Amino acid sequence: xxxxxxxxxxxxxxxxxxxxxxxxxxxxxxxxxxxxxxxxxxxxxxxxxxxxxxxxxxxxxxxxxxxxxxxxxxxxxxxxxxxxxxxxxxxxxxxxxxxxxxxxxxxxxxxxxxxxxxxxxxxxxxxxxxxxxxxxxxxxxxxxxxxxxxxxxxxxxxxxxxxxxxxxxxxxxxxxxxxxxxxxxxxxxxxxxxxxxxxxxxxxxxxxxxxxxxxxxxxxxxxxxxxxxxxxxxxxxxxxxxxxxxxxxxxxxxxxxxxxxxxxxxxxxxxxxxxxxxxxxxxxxxxxxxxxxxxxxxxxxxxxxxxxxxxxxxxxxxxxxxxxxxxxxxxx
Amino acid sequence: xxxxxxxxxxxxxxxxxxxxxxxxxxxxxxxxxxxxxxxxxxxxxxxxxxxxxxxxxxxxxxxxxxxxxxxxxxxxxxxxxxxxxxxxxxxxxxxxxxxxxxxxxxxxxxxxxxxxxxxxxxxxxxxxxxxxxxxxxxxxxxxxxxxxxxxxxxxxxxxxxxxxxxxxxxxxxxxxxxxxxxxxxxxxxxxxxxxxxxxxxxxxxxxxxxxxxxxxxxxxxxxxxxxxxxxxxxxxxxxxxxxxxxxxxxxxxx
Ligand SMILES: Nc1ncnc2c1ncn2[C@@H]1O[C@H](COP(=O)(O)OP(=O)(O)OP(=O)(O)O)[C@@H](O)[C@H]1O
Ligand SMILES: [Mg+2]
Numbered sequence: 328x329x330x331x332x333x334x335x336x337x338x339x340x341x342x343x344x345x346x347x348x349x350x351x352x353x354x355x356x357x358x359x360x361x362x363x364x365x366x367x368x369x370x371x372x373x374x375x376x377x378x379x380x381x382x383x384x385x386x387x388x389x390x391x392x393x394x395x396x397x398x399x400x401x402x403x404x405x406x407x408x409x410x411x412x413x414x415x416x417x418x419x420x421x422x423x424x425x426x427x428x429x430x431x432x433x434x435x436x437x438x439x440x441x442x443x444x445x446x447x448x449x450x451x452x453x454x455x456x457x458x459x460x461x462x463x464x465x466x467x468x469x470x471x472x473x474x475x476x477x478x479x480x481x482x483x484x485x486x487x488x489x490x491x492x493x494x495x496x497x498x499x500x501x502x503x504x505x506x507x508x509x510x511x512x513x514x515x516x517x518x519x520x521x522x523x524x525x526x527x528x529x530x531x532x533x534x535x536x537x538x539x540x541x542x543x544x545x546x547x548x549x550x551x552x553x554x555x556x557x558x559x560x561x562x563x564x565x566x567x568x569x570x571x572x573x574x575x576x577x578x579x580x581x582x583x584x585x586x587x588x589x590x591x592x593x594x595x596x597x598x599x600x601x602x603x604x605x606x607x608x609x610x611x612x613x614x615x616x617x618x619x620x621x622x623x624x625x626x627x628x629x630x631x632x633x634x635x636x637x638x639x640x641x642x643x644x645x646x647x648x649x650x651x652x653x654x655x656x657x658x659x
Numbered sequence: 660x661x662x663x664x665x666x667x668x669x670x671x672x673x674x675x676x677x678x679x680x681x682x683x684x685x686x687x688x689x690x691x692x693x694x695x696x697x698x699x700x701x702x703x704x705x706x707x708x709x710x711x712x713x714x715x716x717x718x719x720x721x722x723x724x725x726x727x728x729x730x731x732x733x734x735x736x737x738x739x740x741x742x743x744x745x746x747x748x749x750x751x752x753x754x755x756x757x758x759x760x761x762x763x764x765x766x767x768x769x770x771x772x773x774x775x776x777x778x779x780x781x782x783x784x785x786x787x788x789x790x791x792x793x794x795x796x797x798x799x800x801x802x803x804x805x806x807x808x809x810x811x812x813x814x815x816x817x818x819x820x821x822x823x824x825x826x827x828x829x830x831x832x833x834x835x836x837x838x839x840x841x842x843x844x845x846x847x848x849x850x851x852x853x854x855x856x857x858x859x860x861x862x863x864x865x866x867x868x869x870x871x872x873x874x875x876x877x878x879x880x881x882x883x884x885x886x887x888x889x890x891x892x893x894x895x896x897x898x899x900x901x902x903x904x905x906x907x908x909x910x911x912x913x
Binding site for chain 2: 506509510512513515516517519520521522523524525526527528529581641644
């Protein structure tokens with residue numbers, strides 16, 4: 328499918344989702360579906376750096392929270408609407424991704440991952456001490472009770488997140504098939520050999536980090552209006568980080584569809600478990616699944632499907648596995 | 660007049676490396692090595708294991724930073740350029756231990772240098788069709804024509820070496836550093852690859868040919884350089900170099 332046709336296809340799926348949401352009478356389901364779509368964006372964004380380039384980012388919460396708090400603050404200050412807040416959050420988080428990348432991306436493997444984890448801690452500390460957005464007490468976000476066309480505000484938020492999810496998936500797929508995407512794959516496979524083939528390794532990694540961070544930030548912008556109350560502890564929940572790593576790995580990291588599969592499966596599963604059991608088991612189950620997949624199906628569900636078609640699994644493309652097997656190749 | 664005489668004007672040199680020094684901690688892997696290559700020249704580089712041949716390759720091509728000396732290529736100082744910029748200038752290399760892009764098909768392995776080195780160089784711009792045609796042609800020349808869509812993991816060690824060299828050639832270099840491309844190949848395969856390197860050289864590509872197989876080195880080289888323990892001990896006509904007592908003592912006599 329060409330990029331043009333795929334965009335059309337993705338938009339049709341989006342329209343169908345939004346149309347369906349308008350017929351759902353129980354608002355809880357729309358609420359839950361928003362949660363799943365938010366993870367489609369986060370997992371897809373994570374995969375652009377984690378899956379395509381092989382840099383495992385444990386800082387999803389930092390990007391999401393910067394998007395969330397910048398939206399909350401700008402809404403409080405200038406009363407900007409969400410469609411204006413989303414691109415602002417995207418640009419801001421893209422810039423943070425670029426800076427983080429510049430400072431840390433020369434680090435390989437596990438060192439890069441630890442640095443991204445540190446970023447979350449730094450951002451959380453900053454926001455906990457930022458009085459304007461309520462510091463550790465938190466902040467209530469007012470949302471209009473009615474919006475034109477969509478009727479309920481939740482339906483409106485769902486529409487926005489659908490647009491973001493479509494945009495994220497279209498971006499990821501376009502990257503995958505582009506010269507840029509081939510460059511990223513070459514870097515993931517072997518940075519030294521990529522550079523010897525003319526690939527501007529550092530520049531490509533930075534662009535990937537910026538796109539990945541920007542998309543995460545955009546996913547965070549509508550979140551204060553979804554939650555109506557934001558405070559640092561839940562905004563920096565470990566769940567965002569663990570899920571955005573686990574979903575692509577469970578789905579498969581080498582293609583755009585992997586994170587989508589992972590987000591829909593794990594996202595829906597967690598919504599069901601929250602209702603049926605308790606949200607406290609969510610992380611446990613996701614963690615277990617992550618371990619099982621890394622060990623037994625390193626290429627995720629995609630890999631399982633492809634191995635039916637005779638393709639051998641390639642554990643080296645699993646970013647977690649590759650990260651843990653520290654690279655000891657010399658430049659012979 | 661021998662090819663190595665310093666009387667050659669610097670402007671005629673394709674590669675001009677002066678006093679290249681590389682240390683790993685306290686260990687001196689390269690000590691003040693001078694190396695020049697003229698356009699279109701075939702230079703053999705030999706030396707015992709661990710003498711610094713691959714380290715010199717890495718320093719020339721930018722995979723390692725030097726601790727001293729200067730390197731210019733095509734009349735331009737390249738010391739500050741990164742590896743990818745040197746590849747774009749026309750400095751191609753193969754790795755001694757093959758380093759293929761293991762998640763990409765053989766065709767796409769060659770696509771990388773074609774789009775990132777050749778197309779990024781300016782001048783010619785290969786279309787998608789030309790990229791396919793060129794990578795198919797190169798893989799065919801190396802006897803990999805039947806495996807265009809396979810992954811490197813499906814290849815034998817020997818085929819992997821061929822892929823390594825094919826990918827280096829795909830950068831369309833003016834100087835190719837071939838680091839032991841022939842190791843492990845059979846007698847006839849050695850001749851095959853030598854023929855390919857000679858054909859490449861006919862198109863005015865200079866080659867630094869690092870090799871242990873003396874038969875191949877002597878057949879290929881117009882000039883021979885010998886490294887021993889990070890120092891250059893000989894540089895000149897191959898027949899003179901292999902008759903040199905120091906070379907015999909340090910390497911050939913082993
Ligand atoms: N990254 C590195 N760190 C430390 N020492 C290194 C490194 N790379 C090479 N060396 C050392 O530098 C010396 C030169 O190694 P090099 O690989 O250049 O030799 P070589 O001439 O290519 O040998 P061979 O014929 O076996 O390929 C060796 O003693 C090697 O152990
Ligand atoms: Mg070597």
